Amino acid sequence: MSDCLFCKIAAGEIPSNKVYEDELCYAFYDIDPQAPTHFLVIPREHIPSVAGIGPDNAALAGHLLEVISRVAKELGLDSYRVVSNIGEQAGQSVPHLHFHVLSGRDMTWPPG
Ligand code: AMP
Ligand code: ZN
Numbered sequence: 001m002s003d004c005l006f007c008k009i010a011a012g013e014i015p016s017n018k019v020y021e022d023e024l025c026y027a028f029y030d031i032d033p034q035a036p037t038h039f040l041v042i043p044r045e046h047i048p049s050v051a052g053i054g055p056d057n058a059a060l061a062g063h064l065l066e067v068i069s070r071v072a073k074e075l076g077l078d079s080y081r082v083v084s085n086i087g088e089q090a091g092q093s094v095p096h097l098h099f100h101v102l103s104g105r106d107m108t109w110p111p112g
Pocket of ligand 1: 005016028029030031032033084085091092093094095
């Protein structure tokens with residue numbers, strides 16, 4: 001999608017602090033970290049949110065989770081939280097599917 005911030009980040013058109021990339025996805029540190037470690041994992045393909053996952057792209061969604069698991073291990077994270085906000089009320093501000101990975105501090109439940 002031409003006018004999407006995260007499509008542009010995945011394409012390298014807007015600079016970011018890369019954590020990991022492959023042909024299907026891109027991971028980078030959040031510009032406004034909410035924990036000592038806070039990065040985002042996004043598909044290169046524009047999908048608006050988790051609500052846009054269906055039978056046709058379920059394998060891609062699984063890949064994103066596998067990447068989260070692998071990168072977290074590589075970074076030595078033994079406890080972390082994975083969050084994806086869907087829609088405005090849940091706090092989604094960028095309409096391109098992304099998983100937040102947060103680690104390095106105590107976290108409360110339920111989330112605010
Ligand atoms: P959400 O509010 O769940 O849609 O998450 C969007 C996240 O993207 C927020 O945590 C922002 O801090 C982060 N963000 C926005 N712009 C950038 C950027 N240029 N580089 C890295 N992270 C960003
Ligand atoms: Zn996009």
